[in-house]
Structures are given as C-alpha cells and as structure tokens.
Amino acid sequence: MIIPSPFYNPDPELLSDDTPLVNAPYHSYSGGERPRSWLDYITLDFMYGRYLYGFIIVCSMIFMVVVSLTDVMSSADPSLQKVFVVFRHGTRASGFTYKNDPYPRDNAKYWPDGPGELTATGKIEAYELGERLRERYQRFAGDHYKAKEFRAYTTLIERTMMSAELVLASLFPPKTYQEWKPQMNWQPIPVYPEDIVNATSGCSCPRFALEFKNNVKNHVPADFGFESEVGKILKENSGEPDAVPISLFTRVWDTVYFQDRAHLPIPDWLKPIYPEKMAVLAVRYLKFYLAGSKTQELLVQDPFGRAITTFFTESPRKMEIHSLHDIHIMSLFMLLDIEYNSFPEPGSAIAIELHEKKDGQHFEVYFYRTPKDKIPVQMKMPCGLSCPLSVLLKRCQVFKVENYDELCNDAGGGISSHVTEFKLPI
Numbered sequence: 001m002i003i004p005s006p007f008y009n010p011d012p013e014l015l016s017d018d019t020p021l022v023n024a025p026y027h028s029y030s031g032g033e034r035p036r037s038w039l040d041y042i043t044l045d046f047m048y049g050r051y052l053y054g055f056i057i058v059c060s061m062i063f064m065v066v067v068s069l070t071d072v073m074s075s076a077d078p079s080l081q082k083v084f085v086v087f088r089h090g091t092r093a094s095g096f097t098y099k100n101d102p103y104p105r106d107n108a109k110y111w112p113d114g115p116g117e118l119t120a121t122g123k124i125e126a127y128e129l130g131e132r133l134r135e136r137y138q139r140f141a142g143d144h145y146k147a148k149e150f151r152a153y154t155t156l157i158e159r160t161m162m163s164a165e166l167v168l169a170s171l172f173p174p175k176t177y178q179e180w181k182p183q184m185n186w187q188p189i190p191v192y193p194e195d196i197v198n199a200t201s202g203c204s205c206p207r208f209a210l211e212f213k214n215n216v217k218n219h220v221p222a223d224f225g226f227e228s229e230v231g232k233i234l235k236e237n238s239g240e241p242d243a244v245p246i247s248l249f250t251r252v253w254d255t256v257y258f259q260d261r262a263h264l265p266i267p268d269w270l271k272p273i274y275p276e277k278m279a280v281l282a283v284r285y286l287k288f289y290l291a292g293s294k295t296q297e298l299l300v301q302d303p304f305g306r307a308i309t310t311f312f313t314e315s316p317r318k319m320e321i322h323s324l325h326d327i328h329i330m331s332l333f334m335l336l337d338i339e340y341n342s343f344p345e346p347g348s349a350i351a352i353e354l355h356e357k358k359d360g361q362h363f364e365v366y367f368y369r370t371p372k373d374k375i376p377v378q379m380k381m382p383c384g385l386s387c388p389l390s391v392l393l394k395r396c397q398v399f400k401v402e403n404y405d406e407l408c409n410d411a412g413g414g415i416s417s418h419v420t421e422f423k424l425p426i
Contacts, residue, residue, distance in 0.1 A: 074135050074375045079355040083137060084311050085321040087129060087349035087368075088329050089163035090122025094258045096251040099239030102267060103259050110264065118159040119262065125347035126163040128371035130170030133321070133349070136366075136376070141319055145172040145189050148316065153194040154323035164191045164323035171321075196303035197328055205408040208299045215292040221245040224288070225281045230273045237269040246285070253282050261346070282343050283330075290331045298401050299408060301335050304328075305396030308335075312354055312363075312389060336365055337395060338379050347371040354389060361389040 076083070095116035097105045105115040113119070118126075134141075141150065150172075154164040174180065174187040221227050226245040234248055235241050256274055260266055266274060291297040311320055322328075329344035336352075349368040354361055364386050366376035383391050401407055 074132075075138075076136050076140055076353065077355060078139070079357065080137075080140050080353055081318075081356050081361070082312060082315075082354040083140070083319050084308060084352040085133065085319070085349055086324055086328060086332050087163075087167070087321065088326055088344050088346055089118065089157075089159045089323060090125035090129075090166070090371075091119050091261045091346040092122055092159045092258060093117050093119055093262075094255045096254045098243075098248065098251050098255060100237065100267075101255055103264050105255070110259075110262070116157075116159065118162045121261065122159065122163070122346060123166055125371045126166035127170050129347050129349055129368065130167035132368055132371055132373065132376075133167070133351075134171050135374070136351075137319065141172075143175040144178055145187065147190075149318045150320070151317055152189065152191045152321045152323070153196075154191050155194045155197060155325065160194075160323040160325065161191065164321070165189075167321065167323065191323075194322060194324065196307040196322070197324060205299055207408050207410050208296060210411065211293050211296045211299070212289060215288070215296070216246060219288075224249075224285055228277075230277050230281060233269060233273055237267075249278075249281065250285065253278050257343075279343050283341055286327065286330050286343070287334070290327060291334060295407075297334075298399055299404075300331050301399035302401040302404055304332060304335050305399045308352065309393055309396045313393070335395065335399065336379075336392075337382050338365065342369075345370055349376075351376065352392070355386070357386070362386045363389050363392045 093111040093113060093115055094103070094105045103110040105111060111117070145168075152164050152168055154160045168189045168191070169186050172187065172189060173185050178187055180187065221231060224246065225231070226249050231245050231249070234252055235243075235245075238248060238252060240248055252270075256266060256270055256278075260275070289296075290300050311317070326344045329348055329350060330340065332350050333340040347368075347370060349371075351366045351368075353364045353366065355364060365379040365381065367379050368376045378385055381387060381391075
C-alpha cells in the first residue's frame, strides 16, 4: 500500500522494492546514498514534513507573540484610576453645499439620510472606536456596565447621539447577568445631554457668536490664506465668484471633505488644493474660531476645564465618555497645551488618564487618530508624557470664568470682571 505524501506521490508501479532509483521520478536527493525503496521515500517525506510542521509552529508562535504584544501595548497600565474620553462622531453626510457642487446635500441619491446625518461608514467608525476603548479599558472597566462607575454624554444632535450609542454597543456588550435576549448582543445604556460645550453655539452663547463675528471683521481673507492659490481656485470654479472668501472656503471644505469620505469622485479643479492645502487653512481657521479672542477662548475652555476638574477631583465615577465634534477635539488639545496641526478625523478620540504613581497622581493623554488605530498615540505635553495632576488642574484654572452664564449672555463690554486668571495659550 502506497501512503500519499503532500510532497511526492509517484506512480506506485515505479516504487517496488526492486525498482532502480534511476527510474523513480524523484528530482534530487542530497543526503548521501540515495533511497532504495518506497519506505525510504516515506521517511524522507516524514523528515521534510516535520520541518514544515515545525516551521508552521514557529510562525504560529511568532504570530501569537505579536498579537499578545499588541494586546499588552493597547491595554491601559494597571496603575489607571480614572479616564475622561472625548471623541468626534463618525463620518456624516455633507452639511453644506455650493453652486457647482456635483453632489448637493439635498440629493437623496448620494445622501439618503439627509444632510449632516451619520452615514453607514460613520456607524462603523463609532462602533470600532468602542471596540478600541474596550481593548484598552476592559481590565479597568470590567465586563459589565455599572451606572455608578460610568457615564456617557452627547450633544443633542442626531449624529453625536447615534455615535454615542454605537460606541456603547461595542464598549459594553451584555455579559452573563446583563444578557437579556438570545441573539441580541446589545444592552440599553443611558446617554446624558452634554452640558459643557454650549459656548460654541451662537444660540446658547450669544457673546461667543458676537465675539467671533467681530473678530472676523477685524481680519482680511489674506490673514487666513484665503487669497492664496486656494482662494483663487475656489473663486474661479465654485460658481460663486462674489461669495465672501471665508464663507466659501468653509462650505467647500466641509462639502468636499465628506464627499471624499463617501468615496465620491472629487472634481478635477479641486485636486491641486485638496486635501493638503485646504487642510492647512482649515486647521488655521478652526483655531481662530476657538481662540480668536481672549473672550472666545474663555467661553470655550471654561466648561471643559470645570468638567475635567470635577471629574478628577470630585466624581465617584471611574470613566466618562463625551460624544462631541471636531471643534471640541481641537479645543481640548488647546486646553491641554498640546500642539496639533491636523484636522480631527471622524471617530478620533482623546483620552485623559489618571494614574497612581509612586510619587503621586499623574495624568497622561492618549489619542486615537482614527478608530482603526489599535494602539493610541501618547501625546507629549510641555511638562512631558506623564505629569502631576496638579499641572492639569492649574491649566484648567487658567480659563476659569466667574459668572459664566452672565458672560455668555453679555452683548458687549470687557472681560475683566469675569476673568480670574488668563494666560494666552499656544
């Protein structure tokens, strides 16, 4: 009986004990005397097979080591005590348009859920972000959602509310006693209205809208780079040659950015300036929007500073997540005194972690640039990678405003009566 081999399966008639080796269709053998019978071939196959199996085992072990190292590197250090997470919602439909827009925001063919709504890609991004957070904080947060230890917040906009729910679905899938329906790998977790970011809404904070409007008047388009190649191309091709440059840029940027993420072809006339050249101006303008004046900056950062201070010094909860917007990712970087010059992507997240070290409590900042990042980037601050908690609390005090609501609703006037301390940030 001839035993099949994965390496060699010759004609059985050629493998009798008295078959000369020269007649056997075996290509070569470098192990000394050539084998004389089919048993020798089986022995050779066993030897080669053993080496192959050994090679496979070694590769498998290497793969397991790499996976284990990735898990270790993506998991938070056991010294973690609390974590405060802010993330941007997932990819949405275009919220703006311009005259020559090939994919208008009201066209249901391209945006079936309507302008500004979370897309299928955005839903995946939010769900994947929850998976990343679970990979990092599972040992810390445990397998079960606990209301006393965790809370989620969101602005009252559909895309951020949906993103929060999707993050929670993968962050806390039901386990054991929290399973409530077969085949349903989901459990209801409350999401609370966000109350720390009202300043960036002109309706909630008229003073912010007034400050921004006045600051724009005090600048010419050239201050933002809108009269460069970018501005010229937009003016000549958008179909709106007489539009205000700042308004035109922000509308085209938002429009093409999300059309690109929807894998829609970008108009040829935009290709020389999108994404790189437009992204530089978008970041510059975003920072101006958040900190164009001392009052603007105070109105943006004071609520963040209060929320962070309360969470790390008073709150009994171990973890908070906040489903917000691009402006809040950038404003938090500015509050932390971290220089960041890229436009925050949908699904990106900042995690401020509090660790118990030998010399006291320290905070560290980690950033998921995209939800696909297995390992977050540890961000460097002026004080280093790991800094005493007191540094963070002092930084928050820099932007503290007395009678915040009064300032928000103040139609004019100075800021001296509202400011306890101010230091111009980066």
